Amino acid sequence: MNATANTANPSSLRLVLTLAIAGLLSGIAIIGIYETTLPTITANKARELREAVLKVLPGVTQMQALVYRDGELVVVASPDKDEPVIYGGHDDQGAFVGYAVPAAGPGFQDTIALLYGYRPGDRQVVGMEILESRETPGLGDKIYKDADFVAEFSALLVDPEIVAVKKGTKTGDNQVDAITGATISAKAVVRIINEAHTEWSTRYPAPGSEPDLMDTEVESSEAQP
Amino acid sequence: MKQNVSREEFLKGIWRDNPVFAQVLGMCPMLAVTNSAINAVAMGMATFFVLVGSSFLVSTFRHVIPKQVRISCFIIIIATFVTIADYTLLALVPGVHKELGAFIPLIVANCLILGRQEAFASRYPTKLAVMDAMGMASGFLLALFSLGAVREILGDGALFGFKLFGENFEPWVIMILPPGGFLTLGVILLFFNWFKTKKDEFLEDVAAAQRSEG
Numbered sequence: 001m002n003a004t005a006n007t008a009n010p011s012s013l014r015l016v017l018t019l020a021i022a023g024l025l026s027g028i029a030i031i032g033i034y035e036t037t038l039p040t041i042t043a044n045k046a047r048e049l050r051e052a053v054l055k056v057l058p059g060v061t062q063m064q065a066l067v068y069r070d071g072e073l074v075v076v077a078s079p080d081k082d083e084p085v086i087y088g089g090h091d092d093q094g095a096f097v098g099y100a101v102p103a104a105g106p107g108f109q110d111t112i113a114l115l116y117g118y119r120p121g122d123r124q125v126v127g128m129e130i131l132e133s134r135e136t137p138g139l140g141d142k143i144y145k146d147a148d149f150v151a152e153f154s155a156l157l158v159d160p161e162i163v164a165v166k167k168g169t170k171t172g173d174n175q176v177d178a179i180t181g182a183t184i185s186a187k188a189v190v191r192i193i194n195e196a197h198t199e200w201s202t203r204y205p206a207p208g209s210e211p212d213l214m215d216t217e218v219e220s221s222e223a224q225p
Numbered sequence: 226m227k228q229n230v231s232r233e234e235f236l237k238g239i240w241r242d243n244p245v246f247a248q249v250l251g252m253c254p255m256l257a258v259t260n261s262a263i264n265a266v267a268m269g270m271a272t273f274f275v276l277v278g279s280s281f282l283v284s285t286f287r288h289v290i291p292k293q294v295r296i297s298c299f300i301i302i303i304a305t306f307v308t309i310a311d312y313t314l315l316a317l318v319p320g321v322h323k324e325l326g327a328f329i330p331l332i333v334a335n336c337l338i339l340g341r342q343e344a345f346a347s348r349y350p351t352k353l354a355v356m357d358a359m360g361m362a363s364g365f366l367l368a369l370f371s372l373g374a375v376r377e378i379l380g381d382g383a384l385f386g387f388k389l390f391g392e393n394f395e396p397w398v399i400m401i402l403p404p405g406g407f408l409t410l411g412v413i414l415l416f417f418n419w420f421k422t423k424k425d426e427f428l429e430d431v432a433a434a435q436r437s438e439g
Contacts, residue, residue, distance in 0.1 A: 015293055015294050019294055029309065136402065138398040138401050
């Protein structure tokens with residue numbers, strides 16, 4: 001409001017104060033918007049995760065988070081940050097159906113994060129959903145936009161390992177038809193699942209002795225690749 | 226008269242001084258996020274919000290901010306609005322936010338916004354500054370939309386996700402890849418410059434005719 005402030009040389013104190021006040025007000029505004037939107041954002045993420053788990057494990061209606069601690073899979077209500085989590089899927093009656101495993105790895109342009117459903121009884125991958133990717137629009141993004149490619153993962157044997165083959169040359173139940181023009185992205189998806197499976201397969205308990213469904217529903221844990 | 230001045234400030238941003246087509250500012254989001262019309266519009270709206278909000282504050286406080294630290298103050302104001310836009314988009318339209326990714330925080334670095342604060346908002350009364358910001362932001366939104374629409378129609382055969390052509394349409398994939406952005410922008414700039422040259426020639430002819438009559 002001091003009209004001469006712009007013309008005369010203001011003191012350093014005034015400069016410092018101006019910036020400090022601007023920073024303070026800005027900080028308050030940012031904290032305000034963060035606090036306001038946080039519940040919605042957390043709810044969105046939890047809903048997305050839940051939808052993804054239900055999608056990759058057909059028949060599942062309930063889920064719980066599992067972590068690997070002291071040599072066995074245990075049910076946790078709220079996993080620690082940075083602790084790898086997988087999700088156990090159960091049907092209406094509470095019977096165990098399969099695991100939903102988040103995994104991530106390098107794609108063509110950036111990290112691809114995905115979730116796949118695994119039924120240990122059949123030793124099959126039964127579903128795959130891309131959670132995050134920045135693959136080339138029109139080519140690499142077919143790993144989630146091309147329904148045929150996604151459907152390849154609906155009954156896929158994991159033994160000895162999943163292999164991506166040239167489109168149209170699929171012969172075995174452990175093979176995936178790659179995408180023409182997006183071979184790198186398609187192979188990356190297969191590699192990510194293979195790596196995650198190698199890591200987790202030794203940790204699963206024998207089929208039939210999976211952790212029972214607890215009453216605690218998974219709350220707001222983010223998918224942790 | 227007063228009405229005319231503010232209308233003039235609004236309209237100049239849309240056509241004569243269009244931030245993209247005439248000033249060639251804000252090229253980074255322009256090329257990066259216009260691979261579909263919805264992304265382009267979301268980016269345009271976010272920029273609109275940030276530009277109008279910042280211009281309002283900068284113009285209101287223009288006598289309080291010492292000129293030695295004005296740029297830092299502008300950046301603080303802009304960054305605050307960008308953060309607000311970022312979280313709001315994340316909460317309301319997570320899908321779009323995912324597509325735009327890093328380009329929302331990068332609105333801070335959009336030279337169009339800082340440029341308007343320095344060139345206009347810090348020198349003119351609030352009302353004019355807001356009109357100017359709204360004009361510039363609308364011009365930017367329009368430019369983003371035209372680029373995004375062209376690229377989505379040619380590259381995906383769709384507009385806002387609705388398929389425009391039949392099953393037999395072979396998408397021109399390069400249009401939604403980065404080169405498509407350069408091609409489309411180049412053609413649009415070509416048209417703008419051609420139009421401007423024609424208009425200048427026409428005005429010269431008119432002036433010459435008037436001189437010879439007088």
